[in-house]
Amino acid sequence: MRTYYEADKVHNEIPYEPIPDEVRAIYLRPGELLSIQEQFPVAFQPLGTLEWHGRHNPLGVDSLKAEHLCLEAAKQAGGVVMPAIHFAADAYWDAGFGIGYGMDATAGYQLPGSFYAIDTALFAALLLNACRNYLNRGFKLVVLVSGHNPSIQQNVLDEVCYHCKSPDGFEPVCFTMDYLLMEADDPRRASDHAAGIETSMMLHLNKDRVNMEANAGHAREHLGIGGSMPYSDATAEEGELRFNLQVAGLVKFATERHQRLLGTI
Numbered sequence: 001m002r003t004y005y006e007a008d009k010v011h012n013e014i015p016y017e018p019i020p021d022e023v024r025a026i027y028l029r030p031g032e033l034l035s036i037q038e039q040f041p042v043a044f045q046p047l048g049t050l051e052w053h054g055r056h057n058p059l060g061v062d063s064l065k066a067e068h069l070c071l072e073a074a075k076q077a078g079g080v081v082m083p084a085i086h087f088a089a090d091a092y093w094d095a096g097f098g099i100g101y102g103m104d105a106t107a108g109y110q111l112p113g114s115f116y117a118i119d120t121a122l123f124a125a126l127l128l129n130a131c132r133n134y135l136n137r138g139f140k141l142v143v144l145v146s147g148h149n150p151s152i153q154q155n156v157l158d159e160v161c162y163h164c165k166s167p168d169g170f171e172p173v174c175f176t177m178d179y180l181l182m183e184a185d186d187p188r189r190a191s192d193h194a195a196g197i198e199t200s201m202m203l204h205l206n207k208d209r210v211n212m213e214a215n216a217g218h219a220r221e222h223l224g225i226g227g228s229m230p231y232s233d234a235t236a237e238e239g240e241l242r243f244n245l246q247v248a249g250l251v252k253f254a255t256e257r258h259q260r261l262l263g264t265i
Contacts, residue, residue, distance in 0.1 A: 004136070005136055005137055005138065007138065010034065010138075011034075014030050014031055014034060015031050016031050016034050016035045016038070017029060017031035017032045017034075017035060018032075018035065019032065019035045019036055019039065020032050021075075023036075023071060023074040023075055023079065023080060023081050024071070024080075024081050024083075025043075025080050025081060025082050025083065026083060028080065033080065033138075034138070036078060036079065036080055037080075037138045037139060039078050040077060040078025040079050040258065041079075041138060041139050041140040041141065041258075042074075042077075042078065042079035042080070042139065042140070042141045042142075042143060042254055042258055043079065043080050043081075043082055043134040043139040043141070043142045043143070044070035044073065044074055044079055044080065044081045044082065044143050044145060044254070045070075045082045045085065045127075045130065045131075045134075045142060045143065045144045045145065046063060046066035046067040046069070046070045046081065046082070046084040046085070046145055046147070047062075047063075047066055047084070047085050047088060047127075047144060047145065047146040047147065047148065047153075047157075048060065048061070048062030048063025048064070048065065048066045048067070048084055048085075048086060048088065048116075048146070048147040048148050049061075049062040049063060049086060049087075049088045049114075049116035049147075049148045050063070050086045050113065050114070050115040050116050051088075051102065051103070051113065051114045051115075051116050051148075052103050052111035052112065052113050052114050052194075052224045053193065053194035053198065053224070054194035054199075054214070054215065054222075054223070054224055054225045054231060055211070055214035055215050055218075055223070056194075056199065056210055056211050056212055056213075056214040056215055056231065057194050057198065057199060057202050057209075057210060058202065058206060058209040058210070059113040059114075059115075060086070061147070061194065061198050061201075061202060062088070062146075062147035062148040062149075063084045063085075063086050063147060064147070064202070064205060064206055065147035065178055065198070065201050065205070066084060066145045066146060066147035066148075066178060067081070067084045068205050068243070069145055069147075069178055069181075069243070069246055069247060069250055070143075070145050070250070072243075072247045073247055073250040073251050073254060076247070076251050077251045077254055077255055079143075079254065080139075082130070082134070085126070085127070085130070086115070086116055087116055087117075087118040087123055087126070088116050088118070088123070088146075088148045088153055089118070089120050089123055089150070089152045089153045089155070089156045090102040090116070090117065090148075090150055090152060090153070091150060091151075091152050092105070093105050097109075101114075101117060102114060102117075102150075103193065103224040103226075106223070106224055106226070107223055107224055111223075111224055116148075120152070120156060123156055124156050124159055124160055127144070127156070127157070127160045128160050128163055128164070131144075131160060131164055131172075131173045132164070135164070135172055135173075140172060140258070140261055141172055141173075141174070141254070141257055141258050141261055142164075142172065142173045142174075143174055143175070143176070143250075143253070143254050143257070144157055144160070144161075144173065144174070144175035144176070145175070145176055145178060145250065146175065146176070146177050146178065147177075147178050149177045149178070149179065149191050153177075154177065157175040158175075160173060160175075161173045161174055161175055170261060171257075171261075172261065174253075174257050176249075176250070176253055177191070178191070178246055179191040179197075179242075179246070180249075181245070181246045181248075181249025181250050181253060182242075182245045182246060182249055183245075183249075186245065188241075188242055188245065190228075191227075192226060192227025192228070192229065193224070193225065193226040193227060194224065194225045194226070194227075194231060195225050195226060195227025195228070195229055195230065195231050195234075196227060196228075196229025196230055196231055196232075196233045196234045196238075197227060197229055197234075197242070198227075199212075199231045199234035199239075200234040200235055200236070200238040200239035200242065201239040201242060201243060202234075202239065203234055203235060203236040203239050204236045204237075204238075204239030204240040204242075204243055205239065205243065207236060212231075212232070212234075215231070
């Protein structure tokens with residue numbers, strides 16, 4: 001058999017179905033997938049972690065932010081959302097308690113729930129393989145969206161995008177951090193770790209999984225929390241505002257890059 005995707009054969013043997021409201025790849029039938037790809041052949045890949053985000057937030061803050069963002073953007077612009085990847089890159093550093101990984105460094109011991117560590121080369125290979133799979137089966141653009149934002153994560157994603165470039169310079173894989181989707185001059189264009197910004201996002205997106213009283217009475221109330229906005233100042237309204245700005249930014253980001261691939265801009 002041929003070892004490449006035969007779009008004409010697929011078209012002849014698999015009937016197209018009406019585009020559904022569903023945008024998650026795991027729930028789509030093949031005929032629905034083909035119809036979406038014909039209209040807007042973009043795969044959104046949410047990236048995040050299972051990681052300590054304070055006593056008050058769920059472990060999946062980064063993944064939940066990215067997945068909700070991709071889902072809403074796909075509903076507005078088109079495209080398909082792939083299952084979130086919960087492995088990510090992070091760094092070892094010393095916050096005064098000895099060298100630790102990620103937020104462990106701020107605690108001085110390994111925090112519970114941080115299951116996201118992966119060898120950096122393996123993480124890059126995983127993403128590269130995923131992107132190539134998507135591009136080899138009908139998608140023209142892959143948009144990586146990370147809710148986990150250390151600089152080493154950005155370096156890995158830059159590497160993946162580079163290795164997916166075509167010889168003539170086209171970039172069928174691109175990426176963005178969630179907060180970078182807001183306008184450059186917007187004072188809200190910032191992120192944190194489990195402090196006021198991320199907690200506001202969770203209060204908007206997954207309020208039932210946030211316990212704002214969980215840190216009360218502890219000597220190290222802000223254990224594994226970092227940011228200029230205190231978590232206690234978080235509100236669902238602030239989270240909703242940030243989320244809507246990011247959705248609008250992602251719709252624009254994906255649409256413009258798809259048009260660039262088509263040569264229309």
